[in-house]
Amino acid sequence: MPSDERLVMSAVPESFATAFRLIVHADPALVRTVALSLAVSGSACLCAAGFGLASGAWLAVARFPGQRAVLLALDTLLALPSVVVGLAVYLLLSRSGPLGSWGILFTPAAMVIAQTILVLPIVTALARQVVADALREGGDQLRSMGAGALASALLMLLHERWAMATVMLIAFGRAIAEVGAVMIVGGNIDGVTRVMTTTIALETSKGDLPLALALGLVLLVVVALLNVAIALFQRGSGPLAVELR
Amino acid sequence: MTLLRASTLIVLRDASVAYGAVKAVRNATMWVTQGDFIAVVGANGSGKTSLLRLLHGVVAHTGSREMLRPSGVQAMVFQRPFLLRLSVWNNLRIALWLAQPDTATALREERAEQALRRVGLGALRDRPARSLSGGEQQRLALARAWAVRPDILFLDEPTASLDPSAKKDVEALLADFAADGMTLVMSTHNLGQAKRLASRVIYMDEGRIDIDLPTSEFFASGTPGRAGLFLKGQLSWSLEG
Amino acid sequence: MVARGLNQARRRAVLALACAASLAGAPLLAAAQERSITMASTTSTEQSGLFAHLLPAFRQATGIDVRVVAVGTGQALDMGRRGDADVLFVHDREAEEKLVAEGFGIKRTDVMYNDFVIVGPQGDPAGAKGRDVVAALAKIAEKSGTFISRGDKSGTHAAELRYWKMAGIDAPATKVAAYKECGCGMGPALNIAAQSDAYALSDRGTWLGFKNRGNLQILVEGDQRLFNQYGVIVVNPAKHPHVKVQLAQAFADWVLSPAGQQTIASYKVGGEQLFFPNAPR
Numbered sequence: 001m002p003s004d005e006r007l008v009m010s011a012v013p014e015s016f017a018t019a020f021r022l023i024v025h026a027d028p029a030l031v032r033t034v035a036l037s038l039a040v041s042g043s044a045c046l047c048a049a050g051f052g053l054a055s056g057a058w059l060a061v062a063r064f065p066g067q068r069a070v071l072l073a074l075d076t077l078l079a080l081p082s083v084v085v086g087l088a089v090y091l092l093l094s095r096s097g098p099l100g101s102w103g104i105l106f107t108p109a110a111m112v113i114a115q116t117i118l119v120l121p122i123v124t125a126l127a128r129q130v131v132a133d134a135l136r137e138g139g140d141q142l143r144s145m146g147a148g149a150l151a152s153a154l155l156m157l158l159h160e161r162w163a164m165a166t167v168m169l170i171a172f173g174r175a176i177a178e179v180g181a182v183m184i185v186g187g188n189i190d191g192v193t194r195v196m197t198t199t200i201a202l203e204t205s206k207g208d209l210p211l212a213l214a215l216g217l218v219l220l221v222v223v224a225l226l227n228v229a230i231a232l233f234q235r236g237s238g239p240l241a242v243e244l245r
Numbered sequence: 246m247t248l249l250r251a252s253t254l255i256v257l258r259d260a261s262v263a264y265g266a267v268k269a270v271r272n273a274t275m276w277v278t279q280g281d282f283i284a285v286v287g288a289n290g291s292g293k294t295s296l297l298r299l300l301h302g303v304v305a306h307t308g309s310r311e312m313l314r315p316s317g318v319q320a321m322v323f324q325r326p327f328l329l330r331l332s333v334w335n336n337l338r339i340a341l342w343l344a345q346p347d348t349a350t351a352l353r354e355e356r357a358e359q360a361l362r363r364v365g366l367g368a369l370r371d372r373p374a375r376s377l378s379g380g381e382q383q384r385l386a387l388a389r390a391w392a393v394r395p396d397i398l399f400l401d402e403p404t405a406s407l408d409p410s411a412k413k414d415v416e417a418l419l420a421d422f423a424a425d426g427m428t429l430v431m432s433t434h435n436l437g438q439a440k441r442l443a444s445r446v447i448y449m450d451e452g453r454i455d456i457d458l459p460t461s462e463f464f465a466s467g468t469p470g471r472a473g474l475f476l477k478g479q480l481s482w483s484l485e486g
Numbered sequence: 487m488v489a490r491g492l493n494q495a496r497r498r499a500v501l502a503l504a505c506a507a508s509l510a511g512a513p514l515l516a517a518a519q520e521r522s523i524t525m526a527s528t529t530s531t532e533q534s535g536l537f538a539h540l541l542p543a544f545r546q547a548t549g550i551d552v553r554v555v556a557v558g559t560g561q562a563l564d565m566g567r568r569g570d571a572d573v574l575f576v577h578d579r580e581a582e583e584k585l586v587a588e589g590f591g592i593k594r595t596d597v598m599y600n601d602f603v604i605v606g607p608q609g610d611p612a613g614a615k616g617r618d619v620v621a622a623l624a625k626i627a628e629k630s631g632t633f634i635s636r637g638d639k640s641g642t643h644a645a646e647l648r649y650w651k652m653a654g655i656d657a658p659a660t661k662v663a664a665y666k667e668c669g670c671g672m673g674p675a676l677n678i679a680a681q682s683d684a685y686a687l688s689d690r691g692t693w694l695g696f697k698n699r700g701n702l703q704i705l706v707e708g709d710q711r712l713f714n715q716y717g718v719i720v721v722n723p724a725k726h727p728h729v730k731v732q733l734a735q736a737f738a739d740w741v742l743s744p745a746g747q748q749t750i751a752s753y754k755v756g757g758e759q760l761f762f763p764n765a766p767r
Contacts, residue, residue, distance in 0.1 A: 158331075
């Protein structure tokens with residue numbers, strides 16, 4: 001239909017212009033929303049790093065009955081839909097649920113919990129793979145130097161720290177881009193739990209597509225700036241550095 | 246046949262190593278005496294590496310392996326050393342920490358310092374270990390091993406991947422270690438190297454220890470059987486200088 | 487410096503503990519926001535912009551912060567049942583009274599009403615235009631015009647089903663008029679209607695704020711039956727002791743008071759008043 005095409009055709013350049021305006025004017029509400037997105041997803045990744053990297057390393061060296069089942073379950077959880085995580089955490093944190101007495105439903109804390117659960121499988125599975133590969137290469141020699149299984153695994157975590165940084169970048173991308181979990185457990189409350197993705201969803205549902213697209217562009221710009229900062233910090237090695245030979 | 250002396254370190258009696266259906270070492274009987282510099286030679290697949298691992302005690306085996314000094318310290322150096330993505334200095338410190346976790350930090354650091362100087366890598370201390378040349382990396386591996394003051398040092402084809410000048414450097418270090426009284430067991434397919442460095446040569450063929458002689462006797466003419474052919478370069482290996 | 491391996495493990499343990507601690511600290515943080523209540527309301531109400539106008543006035547008068555979770559009416563009432571909200575502000579009288587009868591709400595009071603409209607394509611192929619919503623639906627069914635329903639248990643959806651029933655048509659079951667249920671909010675439903683040149687029932691507030699109209703325009707309005715009554719309910723502490731009953735009651739009292747009712751009336755979009763206060767005096 002002609003009206004559809006006109007709609008789409010005008011939406012795209014309009015959103016670039018809107019995005020530019022939003023960034024330049026740094027509207028305080030927008031800045032707050034962006035800051036909350038970064039804080040929630042960043043915190044979730046920190047927590048996931050704490051548990052996930054260690055568990056992944058441990059899984060690479062552990063030997064126990066039912067290990068294959070555990071690894072299978074872990075790989076399956078990689079495909080966990082964010083909405084499902086949101087629902088599960090909501091039911092846990094609801095006042096009628098087992099952890100209702102915590103009273104943290106519809107707060108950023110609940111969003112951090114949900115996103116941590118969401119990215120934990122990614123961090124664990126990838127950490128396990130990286131450590132297992134590294135051990136295949138040098139595990140024998142570490143053992144001959146006197147390293148036990150766990151020490152070897154942790155040394156390999158250190159050895160592959162740049163790969164781990166990439167893993168965390170992947171996890172962060174997954175977290176900051178998701179909307180299902182934070183929408184349900186956060187409630188998208190204006191000024192309290194409204195993040196970039198839920199704002200985009202809201203504007204879309206209100207029919208303001210150019211604004212929704214513009215916000216999407218703003219989010220991408222913020223993440224790009226973050227990556228630039230990381231690249232500058234790396235000094236030659238690491239996930240965003242380019243090898244010069 | 247030399248008698249068992251008080252300075253014997255390891256004895257193998259009829260020991261065998263198998264990986265699944267493949268027999269890597271068959272019925273090996275030998276001993277390692279303090280001060281020996283043993284070169285284990287033979288074609289690829291003859292079981293040199295497995296014999297080393299057997300002596301080092303890191304592989305399952307049948308038969309008997311006795312360590313006559315159970316508290317003895319052993320270290321092993323490999324053809325391609327595995328170095329962590331850290332500085333030379335940190336690689337050394339971690340190696341020392343792994344081997345001697347109960348030693349005081351200051352003492353460990355002192356030993357690391359000494360080892361670095363021993364192999365001549367003092368200037369490269371803060372460089373990323375993986376940025377070193379092949380020869381320098383192997384010298385670092387030797388520093389790692391030497392730092393723990395091993396009674397026996399095992400080396401699995403330590404110079405096979407090195408260029409001639411790096412090979413000379415490493416050989417010089419090994420000769421030094423031997424002169425200091427360290428016991429070394431080294432596998433190599435470089436007969437010239439065996440002749441230069443070793444006090445004793447073990448020739449392996451298809452998992453069996455065929456010959457076990459002092460170096461001069463091994464290289465004397467008239468060595469019988471396949472060993473003789475091997476020496477003449479008429480098996481799959483040529484005599485390397 | 488002690489060697490890395492165990493240190494790394496220790497560092498990670500500390501990190502994990504820090505996370506747990508910061509999360510455990512959250513309830514303390516929440517407690518710090520004592521002067522706030524959670525209100526479950528509907529997406530259409532929030533999207534109309536009413537709360538951005540109403541709640542700051544309430545905060546100024548009482549110092550109480552109202553946090554709005556906007557979901558469908560069905561979900562909002564469920565939140566009340568689960569005790570996840572302190573006060574409810576929805577527009578489905580039957581469902582609200584049921585909730586109070588079940589004991590989850592203290593009492594239900596009329597607050598305000600807005601109205602529904604039927605929107606449709608400019609050409610009006612089914613000839614639905616007029617002031618009679620039931621007749622319009624009958625014509626849409628007869629002429630097989632496409633109709634988009636929210637199908638999400640919302641107040642709007644409940645109203646829509648009531649009108650179909652009045653017309654004697656069981657729209658969802660008999661699939662008349664290329665009836666499409668999207669299971670979505672008012673905005674997305676209007677989006678779909680605009681894209682497919684279809685008819686839809688919308689609240690006036692969302693329609694006024696909707697920017698993606700395409701070919702759509704209001705075809706049916708002014709029918710008394712299209713009035714959409716809002717009710718406010720304080721969640722019953724007998725069922726959920728943690729409910730902030732005093733603060734929630736303060737909100738209910740204020741919104742029913744002359745000050746609150748006046749604030750509602752003063753909310754305008756494009757010069758038009760959206761909500762008409764009708765609290766009992």
